[in-house]
Amino acid sequence: MQLTIPYHKTSLPLRIPKTHHVDIILPHEEPVLTDPDTQIRNALENPVASPHLGDIIQPGNTISIIVSDSTRTTPTNIMLPPLLDMLLCADAQEQNITIIYALGIHRRQSEQEQVAIVGQDIYQKYQCIDHDKDRCQYIGTTSRGTRVEVFDQVVRSDVIICTGSIEYHYFAGYTGGYKAILPGVSSYRSIMANHGLMIRDGTSPGNYNCPVRSDMEEAGSIFGVDFILNVVLNSKKQITGAAAGHPVHAHRVGTQTVDGMYKQSIEPADIVIVSPGGWPKDIDLFQSHKALEHVKSAIRPGGSVILGAHCCEGTGNEVFDKWMNMGYLPEEIISKLEQEFILGGHKAALLAKLALEFDMYLVSGLTQKTAKKAYFNGGLSLQQTFDKVSDKYRPDARVVVVPYGTSTLVEKVSDILI
Known part of the structure; x- marks a missing residue:
């Protein structure tokens, strides 16, 4: 299977072997009928x-x-x-x-x-x-x-x-x-x-x-x-709905539209490949991390996630950068946040939590050294990264691809049924 995922202002190509079971999670988008x-x-x-x-x-x-x-x-x-x-x-x-x-x-x-x-x-x-x-x-x-x-x-x-x-x-x-x-x-x-x-x-x-x-x-x-x-x-950044008026009631009208388009359920997979959705959602690592939180339920315990995010403005936050440079183990940085909440530091702790659950890989413009400090494996192209990760699993491994991770919410089937 040949596909692409958004990356900055362009896209990254990827070939997935036919032996793998692949689900591509796209929004349920209706045609835009009104300008x-x-x-x-x-x-x-x-x-x-x-x-x-x-x-x-x-x-x-x-x-x-x-x-x-x-x-x-x-x-x-x-x-x-x-x-x-x-x-x-x-x-x-x-x-x-x-x-x-x-x-x-x-x-x-x-x-x-x-x-x-x-x-x-x-x-x-x-x-x-x-x-x-x-x-x-x-x-x-x-x-x-x-x-x-x-x-x-x-x-x-x-x-x-x-x-x-x-x-x-x-x-x-x-x-x-x-x-x-x-x-x-x-x-x-x-x-x-x-x-x-x-x-x-x-x-x-x-x-x-x-x-x-x-x-x-x-x-x-x-x-x-x-x-x-x-x-x-929608995923093409076109307006598909608008709501105006009361700050709460009008907002809820909009959230109903979002759920109808972007909330989906799926069985957890061995490998999840996610893009925030391209620029500006992948402008830096601070922003790009959000896509991981939206798809984490789609990753089975011990699985792997590949984040494709250009991060042209680096890590995106001085405090976040400082915490990553402390060299803490994931457990240590989580404990540090629990003792004292510091904005920016929270991002490092959230990445640490994910790293304890999954193997994380980053395809970006960041250096391999920077990726490692944020608990990612990095330094390779998307294809090279996928080939390396897929070698860890059986030939018929389940793969989920989420091209618009910042917008899409992927939940486990069991979460929906409960």
Whole structure:
């Protein structure tokens, strides 16, 4: 069998012998019947459990529109024009609208990256700024003890609109919704407290009742968000669904679309080959790891997983990099996180947990030395890696290929039946 998996802005070829039993897990995607602009305008005109934007905006209101940063595939340049049209029709003034990139703890962006996200015309017409995690104001505290500290530019605004795309998230259940606020435009302290909840029971992708998202939504409710606009994308990054309105109820409409497209069940395999889905989802190892969490249920105990991720920006996080360079055994680094949760360090501990369950291989632009520090075997091409791994198993080994791992959630058949 000849196939390819997405890799950066291209793809990697792979040949699998006929003796192997191969399952390729692809989304259940329906044809896109409506152009994206129409889908978005329909969502805006029919908000879920929310007043119409025209009834929310008052003359003279200052408005913050929170958008995704360059690590996300959200088609912000397509979403903003109809949203801005509706705001202007409601008598909002261009000079009162600020577009804020939700960086969370990600690096600051170049002007070129900012322009690419919103489009040249919008960038020139509106104020577009990066979130600054060091300029946040205290709003309140959640029942789980998370201090709600939000970027002062957002706090000063009269109307808050969150945009984003919805897909699975390995410890927040799903992306989208209130995630634009926490972590998107929150302080480092707030993000640390919220993300520290990932070590609690109930944390899993596809669970919107998990501790982290429940805390996010409580924080967002304390702060107050007026409206959201979220989209669902297919594997070609085309908009297949849009939901607008209430930050929770509209978000849930989107999660139903995601589950219908991307949640699948399968018997665990000897070898799983996964790609995050190409650029920008494989921009660095910090982001690419998410694909492993989404497919780990598809790997039998003692099996192997091959991650094909270019990682053109390296490991992607200074703390993550520092923890990997400590040279700890997997058990030691897991124990270190349990003693004190540190954002960035959590990624090293999660990789360590996976390494105790499976043999991990990395096909990337990273050096073999860097891959080894992150508990991967590396340094070979995809074909060379597969040939090496398949030699460990019987000729009729089961192989599962997941080309869009960041978007797809693969569960064991037994998990679905329970």
